[in-house]
Amino acid sequence: MANTPDYSWPPMETRQVMGQNIKRLDGPQKSAGRAKYTSDFTRKDLLFAAYQTSPYAHARVTKVDTTPAERMPGVKAVQVVSPAGTEVQWEGTEIVAVAAVTEEIATEAVGKIKVEYEVLPHLVREDDLTKAGTHVKAAGEKTVGDPEQAFQQAEVTSDGHYGIPVVTHCCLETHGQVIEWRGDHVNCWPSTQDVTRYAGTLAPNLKVPVANIDVRMDYVGGGFGSKFAPDSWGEVCARLSQKAGGAPVKLFLDRATEQLIAGNRPSAYAKIKLGGKKDGTITAWQSESWATGGVTGGGSPPLPYIIANIPNQRQNHSAVSVNCGPQRAWRAPNNQQASYLTCCAIEDFAAKAALDPLEVFKTNLNLYAPEARRATYAWQLDKAAELAEWKQLWKLRGQGSKGAVKRGLGIGFNAWAGMGHNSQCRAIIHADGSVEIEIGTQDLGTGTRTIITQVAAETFGLPVGAVGLTIGSNQLPPDSASGGSTTVGGVSASTRKASVNALAKLYEAAAPALGVEPAQLEARGGKIQVKGGGKSLTWAEACRKIGGGGSISETGANDSRNPGGLIAAGASGIQIADVSVDTETGVVKVNRYVAVQDCGLIINPRLAESQVYGAIIMGISTALFEQRVMDEQTGRMLNADMEFYKLAGISDIGDIVVHMDIRPENDKRGVIGLGEPPAIAICAAIGNAVANAIGVRVPRIPMTPDHVLDTLDGRAV
Amino acid sequence: MQNFEYANPASLQQATALLAAKWGETDVLAGGTDLLSLMKEEIHTPKRVVNIKSIPELAGIRKAGAQVHIGALVTMDELAGSGDVPHALAAAAAGVPSPQIRHMGTVGGDLCQRPRCWYFRQGHGLLATKDGKPLIPNGENQYHAIFGGGPAYFVSASSLGPALIALNARIKLVSAKGSRELPVKEFFIQPKDDATREIALRPDEILTEIIVPAATHSSTYEVRQREALDWPLATASVALSMKGNTVAAARIVMGHVAPTPWESAAAAKALVGKPVNEETAQAAGKAAVAGAHPLSHNAYKVQLAKVAVKRALLDAVQARA
Known part of the structure; x- marks a missing residue:
């Protein structure tokens, strides 16, 4: 042509x-x-697989005796994943898998396998850095400008400490797949976020040509960043099928194992000090932060988030290695943490200066956000304030309602590429x-x-x-x-x-x-x-x-390197939470949650809004309820379930008001991804709204009654 | 879950004949909302499960004079919707989390369910120990007891227990050998060792019914964080005898704060002879928690118990349509 x-x-x-x-x-x-989701897959000759996993956070496997399982009628294949000598680094590590003609036989058989361990010392909590000892590694120091002088000259300084815990992905469909390995062909039905590359990632482990691997998936029950690869269970499932003569094998993680090993979002904790002028201009940032994403440490929120160009900064960040399942990308990795830490520090600075945080956010976004986004943030702040009735409802921190139930408003911001x-x-x-x-x-x-x-x-x-x-x-x-x-x-x-x-x-x-x-x-x-x-x-x-x-x-x-005008990168949004806090019970309820979000050209406004609703529901759940609870004494996760690992139900959400920023100048930029940005700022906005309502900062997410009441009563959180 | 024998008796007599004399051998199945989880986690590994849902005499709510007889198979939904039971009890049933549990869960199951303590559910026993050392005092005890003083630190999971004790209800237990009745208060036990059950039910007995006296001023208030399935953090049930505007007698029982429902005589005493208002209710709440001994992470529950008592009292004297 x-x-x-x-x-x-x-x-x-x-x-x-x-x-x-x-x-x-x-x-x-x-x-x-x-x-039909992969976990719905059924066929007459289907075999079911189950794992035995490590109950220890840190141990060496000394013996795996599979004979009791092999002797059981109905057992078709046994695959040892962690043979004697393996050092297990977290609870839930897969030791051995069994495939059998029914799920019941597989579970019973795998439970009969005798595994012995030499138990080793562990650390499973990182929230108190002073107890982490040698598990702490320096992970970056940075100085910009002259922070010392800037703090000396500051008219207002504010201090705060903030924490956001490890949360898990909680995919309703757990990780897993069905695989049949017949001759030199492998047919896979995974639950995955990457149908195209699944075969290419699996092939080297199986030593089968990629061309011989067929992958099919119609529906997936949640991924959120945790289902990119075939994972070890993909290979184990294939090996079980191979050993069982090519029968299809279904291997899905049970809920506890899903919570333990199939992904989590790193935590982040920080002590942050801000300095600036009486008019709300921030001139100095100081942060000491730490985080964990598992044994390898990990978790490095970009601070200060979005207002990255504060002229004077001192930062240091530590990574804590814990004996817990490894982190995976969680719907805008590092961004929720960074947004929470930064937006809370801004709100605390505004409260200290007795200024309207709406203006303080505006001033500093206008000075320090990437230039291309400044006008958008300014417009979005005004739009969100209008929808949240900020002028009518916002009061200075702690100056709100009389009585036990206090109302407050708080702001958070987000940014994401989405090319x-x-x-x-x-x-x-x-x-x-x-x-x-x-x-x-x-x-x-x-x-x-x-x-x-x-x-x-x-x-x-x-x-x-x-x-x-x-x-x-x-x-x-x-x-x-x-x-x-x-x-x-x-x-x-x-x-x-x-x-x-x-x-x-x-x-x-x-x-x-x-x-x-x-x-x-x-x-x-x-x-x-x-x-x-x-x-x-x-x-x-x-x-x-x-x-x-x-x-x-x-x-x-x-071609993502040469998008040719149809698509672009760079979405941003402002969100405002309106909450009520019962100061007698510490229960926080969201009255209304406003999200103003741009994402370029919108192909289907209803679906775009649905994405934002979903993100906010997920975010409210993390802001109010979700946390991984680890017991240092046993090294185990105490809430590897969906009973005490609490997710928001529909009546816990409150009203959500979504405004898609579809002004013509945004439409002209082309299509921009939307899955992640609206999920970023919810802990920030709700954390700030709670502080605004009750007059003190509840430092740690989630906003549970114990965190709220401990803060109000002056106990350590 | 381990394999088990399933029995489906049609009468109480058949059912009691199927029960073993030792814990661990047999389990009774009604709504199954707790038993199935216990069996999946292999905390319970019964050899036989006796389904009692097909036994007609265990169903239904029956008024007899000033008393109400509530069958063990009555569901939380039925109880919450019944106009024949005192408000404290209906409110406690209505508060049971999740429509699914209210629909399936029974009165008997609510009283016999095992503690939700996460250490217990991970196989560390009722007293939650590891290598002989108690795990709860230095562990994750945010949902644990603030009363009782150990060595049991779990909290009774029963939603109805506090209301039934406040209402001075009795409980009927039947075995192949005969039947007995006892005050609900005596049904709950603070175990001192792992072998003791937290309830007075014997392994060969079936809880058949609850007998509840009428009450005019009663209520239950629970503090629960989530609207979705969630266990209460603290509750209080109160029953008052009023003489005009003042309290002649009161029973005040807190829930989810101790290994048993926890009655406070001090709180009751603080109210007698006084009207119920914000001030007296608050004082009663304060008296109710005077003896609390919180653990490292659950001091906040003292406040929750206090406010639950206050709010239950204020609600009990509200006029109801």
Whole structure:
């Protein structure tokens, strides 16, 4: 083709399908239970696998005797994962797995395997740094400007200490897969965020060519950043199938093991001092922070978050190694922690200066946020304040309501990149008029199916019902992992390009019948017509020109390094929490939660809003309830369940008000990912609202009655 | 979960004949909301499970004069919705977390359920020890006892127990050998060793019914963080005999603060002869927690128990439609 086709998005005002609140296409399947997740997989010859895991946080395996399991009728395969000599570094480490004809036999058999340990010393808590001893490693010091002088000259200084604990991902569908290894072919049905690369990651361990590994997944029950790789259980599952003569084996983690080893978000703790002027301008930042993400330490929140250009800074950060399951990416890794620590410090500074924090946030974002985002934050602060009725409801810290129940408001901010990932799409137009779109991507429940279909339908001038879509297989054009809020950008760009390319071929087929050049045609309203009106063919008539039995099949690709104007990076948002705190019981309730969020061009406002709702619900859950409780005496997690690992229920959420910032200047930037940014600032906003309500800072998330009452009564939190 | 024999008797007589004389051999299944978790975690590994749901005589709420007989199989939902039981009891049942548990969970199950203590549920026994040393005093005791003084530090999980004690209810227990009745207060036990159960039920007995006297002024208040499934942090149930506007007699029982429901005579005494108002209710709350001995992480529960008593008292004297 001589000229590069014009892939650019149709102007906002001419869009027919994009921008519409199309209902989630797989909604009926999901709500009626017809959507089959991998964990629903069933087949007559299916074997069930179970693990025995380490009850110790730190130990050396000295003996694994599998004979009791091997002797049991119904047991088809036994796979030792941690043989004698292995040093176990956290509770829940997989020791041995058994596959059997029923789940009950597998569980019973694996329980009979005798494992002996030499127990070694452990550390499982990092919240008190003074008790962490040699587990603490320096992880970065930084000085900017002259912090000493800046603090000396400061008109206002504020001090605070803050903490946000380890939380787990709590995917409703635990990690796992079904695998059958028949001859030299391996068929995998994983629960994954990365259908395309699953085979490539698994293949070297199995020593099977990637080409011989088939991967399929229709639905996944949550990932949040914890399901990128096949993991050790992928390989173990394959080995069990191999040993069992190729029968499919289903290996899913039980809830406790899921909580222990399948991912968690690192903690972060900090002592932060701010200095600045009476007008609210911050001039100096000092922080001593520490965090853990497991044995390797980890967790390094970028401080100060967003207001990174404070001219004078002194920071030091330590990583604490604990004998707990390893961290994984958790919906905007490092950002919730950084947002919490930074926004709380700003709020405390504003309270110390007796200023309205709305103004203090505005002043400092305007001075120190990345230049491209400053105007957006200023607009969003005003919009969020309007929706939260800030002017009417906000009172100086602790000056609010009389009586036991105190109301307060608090602010948090977020930022995220969200550039679309590499993606390829195939668009097929058949001579009978039917249309298929194929991408090897996955829909994490975010609405990916729906937005791909909308982009294709928009391009072809068809309703969404006329476009078929296949995703969820590595036999399709390759996509990438759904992580980092990159999917919507990747798949929308590749779909747009593939669809434009296919349409160009259809124009070539149809043009002679209309007596014009292909370039004079457009697809609108179910027709292929001459631009500016005039002659037209219906979509079906035009497709018949492809020729009997023929098809057009064209591909399109998004290259994240060269996005070509369809997509962009850089979303930001402001959120305001309005809470009530019962100071007699310490119970915090969210009255209203306001989120103002931009994410560029929005393909489906309803689904975009749903993403923000989901993020806020997840965030409120972490702000009020969630924490991993570790017992130093036994080295074990005490709430590796969903009973004492508390998640918010629907009546714990309060009212959520979402305002998508769809001003034309944002639309022009193209599509930007949205999964992560709205999940970042919730602990910050709620923490600040609680401080505003009760007059003192509750230093540690979650805002539980013990943390709130201990703070009010002057006990250590 | 280990394999077990499942028995489905149609009468109380058949059921009691199926129960063993030793704990650990047999378990009784009603709503199953606790037993199934215990069996999955292998905290209970009964050889036989005796389902009592098909026994008609254990169902239903029956009024007899000034008393109400509540069958062991009555669910929390039925109890919460019954107009025949005192308010403190209906409110306690309504407070049981999650519609699923209220729908399945029974009166008998509520009274016989095992402690939720996470050390107990991880297999460290009722007294929660490791290598002979108690884990709770220096451990994660944020949900544990502030009364009782050990060596048991778990809290009684019963939602109805405090209300039934405040209402002076009695409990009926039946075995193959006969039946006995005792005040609900005597049903709960503070174990001094791991072998003792926290309730007076014998392994070969079935709890068949509760007999509750009428009460005009009673209430239950619970402090619970989540609206979704969550166990209370502290509760209080109160029953008052009023003489005009003043309290003639009172029973005040706190829940989730000790290995048994914890009655406070001091709180009752503080109220007698006085009207119930913010001031007297607060004083009663204060008296109720005077003897509390919190552990390292649960001092906040003293405040919660205090406010639960206050709010239950204020609610008990509210006029109800």
